[in-house]
């Protein structure tokens with residue numbers, strides 16, 4: 078039985094605590110806010126999963142025992158991720174460390190330090206882009222591996238979702254001004270919150286062997302009322318190292334939500350859907366000769382995190398590693414695109430990412 082410590086008793090802390098308890102793992106949740114711990118026990122966890130699990134320990138940081146655990150999960154706001162991760166790795170490195178997305182703020186502050194420290198401790202560090210490991214993604218990978226659609230020519234990804242759903246899951250927040258969500262510089266706004274779209278675009282480009290995103294041209298719609306400052310819409314045109322072009326759209330205004338990726342191939346196409354209806358993800362694809370095939374993949378919200386936790390279980394058992402779709406370098410590559418998008422929008426120019434320069438703003442050049 079693995080031992081897990083989760084920082085943050087919020088929405089994701091509860092999801093991942095449930096996923097860990099479903100594996101029978103010993104789970105401690107730590108939050109700086111005692112009220113968040115109370116909410117977890119009395120509201121969030123029982124409302125989502127039927128009843129509170131008394132095996133879960135709830136604790137404030139001052140009472141947290143400094144004992145060894147196998148897995149640490151950081152499920153706190155994005156602007157706290159790097160400093161917490163660095164202190165975990167410096168003090169008592171676990172076998173695996175899962176940091177929620179987005180990995181950090183668009184300033185990329187601390188990103189290089191984290192990458193270097195992760196390499197020297199031997200801890201397997203990963204970033205919570207869970208959509209790379211769900212059943213619809215695995216099934217899409219099988220279809221692409223059979224070369225049904227021919228050579229991928231272009232990829233489009235859209236995570237466009239009004240954030241009313243997030244606020245109804247956080248009834249104690251009056252609006253974006255009460256949290257990191259209302260501040261792009263803290264990792265909020267559409268670019269940070271829905272960076273799943275950038276990440277899943279990169280995942281499929283990687284599967285197609287087309288390399289990393291090296292050019293970004295972005296346009297955002299910023300909300301700046303003197304209190305909040307965030308992008309409610311973030312559009313990107315991108316090009317990879319090997320010349321694959323495509324587009325990525327993220328927003329916090331679209332209702333009903335749209336979470337789709339489309340790969341256009343030389344022969345046919347593949348479409349990947351999250352939540353096509355209340356109980357399913359889906360795929361649509363064609364080889365360009367016959368008709369369009371459709372597959373509905375039943376799923377619940379807890380299923381969104383099962384593949385991710387299964388992958389971490391394999392990592393803890395020493396069975397998988399560096400090629401994991403949630404490995405730290407993949408999460409950092411996504412952060413580079415978030416940062417590049419902000420620079421491109423601010424300069425109204427295309428920007429280039431030079432990965433040889435390391436994970437910092439120095440690697441982003443305005444063309």
Ligand SMILES: NC(=O)c1ccc[n+]([C@@H]2O[C@H](COP(=O)([O-])OP(=O)(O)OC[C@H]3O[C@@H](n4cnc5c(N)ncnc54)[C@H](O)[C@@H]3O)[C@@H](O)[C@H]2O)c1
Pocket residue numbers: 084085086087088089090107108109110113138152153154155157161177178179205206207247256270
């Ligand atoms: N992968 C996903 O599908 C998914 C889903 C939801 C949230 N997230 C991500 O998870 C992160 C948290 O989001 P959320 O909605 O759970 O936020 P939340 O506001 O519900 O919860 C965050 C909690 O962290 C606590 N906290 C802050 N600093 C802390 C510290 N130093 N130590 C311990 N606790 C601390 C806060 O008190 C709060 O209770 C964000 O980065 C978000 O993007 C990912």
